[in-house]
Structure formats: C-alpha cells, structure tokens
Amino acid sequence: MRSLDLPFARAAHDRAAHRRAEPGLLDDLLKEPATRVLVVRGTRVATADQRVAFLAPDDVAHLGARTVLFLGEGADAPEGGAPEGDGTVAYLAVVLADTGRAPGADPVPEPDLDVEWTGLRSLDAPDLEVGLVVEAVALAQWHAVYTHCPLCGTRTEVRQGGWVRHCPADESNHFPRTDPAVIMAITDADDRLLLARGPQWDPGRRSVLAGFVEPGEGLEQAVARETGEEVGITLDPASIEYRGSQSWPFPASLMLGFRARATSTELVRQEDEIAEASWFTRDEVATAVADGHLGLPGRASIARSLIEEWFGGPIGD
Numbered sequence: 001m002r003s004l005d006l007p008f009a010r011a012a013h014d015r016a017a018h019r020r021a022e023p024g025l026l027d028d029l030l031k032e033p034a035t036r037v038l039v040v041r042g043t044r045v046a047t048a049d050q051r052v053a054f055l056a057p058d059d060v061a062h063l064g065a066r067t068v069l070f071l072g073e074g075a076d077a078p079e080g081g082a083p084e085g086d087g088t089v090a091y092l093a094v095v096l097a098d099t100g101r102a103p104g105a106d107p108v109p110e111p112d113l114d115v116e117w118t119g120l121r122s123l124d125a126p127d128l129e130v131g132l133v134v135e136a137v138a139l140a141q142w143h144a145v146y147t148h149c150p151l152c153g154t155r156t157e158v159r160q161g162g163w164v165r166h167c168p169a170d171e172s173n174h175f176p177r178t179d180p181a182v183i184m185a186i187t188d189a190d191d192r193l194l195l196a197r198g199p200q201w202d203p204g205r206r207s208v209l210a211g212f213v214e215p216g217e218g219l220e221q222a223v224a225r226e227t228g229e230e231v232g233i234t235l236d237p238a239s240i241e242y243r244g245s246q247s248w249p250f251p252a253s254l255m256l257g258f259r260a261r262a263t264s265t266e267l268v269r270q271e272d273e274i275a276e277a278s279w280f281t282r283d284e285v286a287t288a289v290a291d292g293h294l295g296l297p298g299r300a301s302i303a304r305s306l307i308e309e310w311f312g313g314p315i316g317d
C-alpha cells in the first residue's frame with residue numbers, strides 16, 4: 001500500500017551531520033556570501049511573496065540576541081541568485097530571541113527586516129523550503145526550553161552548529177529531543193470513521209484521536225491505550241497498522257500515524273479530553289464539510305492525511 005503523502009515529511013536537502021563538529025563552522029559560514037540564512041521567530045519564518053526568504057549573512061548581521069543553527073546543505077534556492085561551483089550552498093537558521101520567552105516577559109522589538117512572518121502550518125512552499133523550515137523550527141523549539149542542564153541546572157552552551165547543548169559545570173552533553181505521539185484513524189465494522197472534538201476546539205471541529213507515547217510503552221500499545229482511555233473502545237490488535245510519520249514541532253512532537261479497527265462501537269468519552277465523539281460515513285463527512293458543519297484538521301497535518309486516506313481522496317475546499 002502507498003504510504004501517506006505528508007507535507008512536513010518532505011525534504012530536499014542534506015543535513016550534512018558530519019559537518020556539525022567542524023571547528024568554526026558557523027563563523028566560517030557567516031563569512032561566506034553564498035550561505036543562505038532563514039530567520040525563525042517561534043514557529044514563524046521570514047517570508048517574502050509567500051516563499052521562504054533566504055537571506056545573505058550580511059542581511060542578518062545586525063540582528064541582536066539570537067541562536068545560529070546549521071541546517072545542512074542543498075541546492076541553491078532559485079531566488080538566491082546564480083549558484084557558484086556545484087550549486088550547493090549551506091543553510092543556516094537564525095533564531096531570534098523571542099522563541100520560548102516566558103509568559104509575561106517584555107516583548108522583543110520587531111526585528112529590522114523587510115519580510116513577512118509566516119507560520120509553519122500555513123507555509124505552502126517547495127519541498128526544499130518546507131524541509132528546512134520544519135528542521136529549523138523543531139530545533140529552535142528545543143533550544144527555547146532546554147536552556148539549562150537537566151543534571152545540575154547550569155546554563156548550557158550551544159555547540160556543534162546547534163545540535164548539542166553542553167554543560168560547562170559537569171561537562172555533560174544534551175541532544176535535541178522529540179516526543180513521539182501516536183495518531184490513529186479508527187474505523188468500525190461498517191468502515192465508519194471515528195472523529196472527536198477536544199474541549200477547547202471550536203464547535204464543529206473534529207479530528208482523529210491522538211496522544212503521547214508514555215515511557216516504557218510501544219507504539220501499538222499507545223494506540224490501544226489512548227483509544228481505550230479517550231472513548232472507551234477496544235481495538236483489534238491485528239488491525240493496528242502503521243501508516244507514516246512526520247515532525248510536528250508545536251512544540252516538539254513526532255506524529256506517528258496508524259489506522260485500526262474497533263471491535264466495539266459504543267463510545268464512552270473521557271470528558272476532560274473529549275467533548276464529542278461519533279462515527280461518520282464518507283457521505284456524512286462529505287455533506288457536513290460541504291455545508292460547513294464539520295471542520296477538519298489543516299492540510300499540513302498528518303490527521304488530515306489519515307482522514308483523506310480513509311475517505312479515498314481530498315475532502316472539500
């Protein structure tokens with residue numbers, strides 16, 4: 001079976017991990033005019049005309065508090081001018097300091113850049129750009145929260161092009177984290193799809209179930225446990241099938257998509273997690289989306305891909 005077409009799982013660059021330990025890597029790349037720099041604030045990226053703005057090092061030299069990350073190497077972006085040599089350039093991200101600031105902290109002034117700021121979820125761009133931005137935002141989200149050593153509390157130093165944080169007090173190294181979460185399209189014996197609404201969601205908005213994998217647990221176990229907890233149904237263990245994965249850096253998830261068949265249909269909601277849950281036929285989904293009574297997850301999400309895989313094609317708009 002064909003795997004899911006996942007927007008954030010596309011990438012067209014080489015992370016070039018072997019370069020991260022090169023002495024002076026970032027300083028050297030920031031002196032190289034061909035280096036392409038994207039600028040990240042939180043989960044937004046600098047764009048121009050709906051495309052990622054790849055800036056030259058000189059364009060970002062004036063930006064204040066920031067972390068520089070080495071994203072890798074790739075083909076030069078078309079708008080970046082004529083490529084030199086083999087056409088491969090290095091990509092950096094400059095992460096501005098408002099990423100992850102504590103609630104109530106003074107706002108950081110708008111950076112002096114002639115760009116727009118586009119959220120990752122609404123970025124509609126070629127694979128090279130999306131792949132670089134997903135990597136940059138995910139890594140930036142880690143830096144935003146893992147500022148101090150988990151062993152001794154000392155502030156850590158950024159090393160290896162942003163891929164290690166080092167504790168100067170106890171010499172420990174800390175590596176970027178990503179949190180696995182399962183997300184599952186569950187069907188009943190009549191091939192109806194289970195769609196649920198979280199308590200904070202707008203009326204009419206529905207999605208498939210999802211939840212974090214707990215320590216000590218396998219993925220299929222997490223699928224079955226979360227489903228049982230949230231809606232009180234059991235799954236046929238043999239039906240739990242992995243469909244694909246993509247990063248979801250809001251702030252640090254790796255979404256692992258599954259589908260599974262329920263052995264029961266009576267839903268018992270976990271009320272603090274699930275406000276509504278019910279089974280939908282394909283006709284019911286098509287009709288409810290068309291008349292505006294059902295809102296589905298955004299096109300960038302794995303949830304949307306799982307729902308449309310069940311549906312058999314794109315839904316609505």
Ligand SMILES: [Zn+2]
Nearest residue numbers: 149152167170
């Ligand atoms: Zn330490």
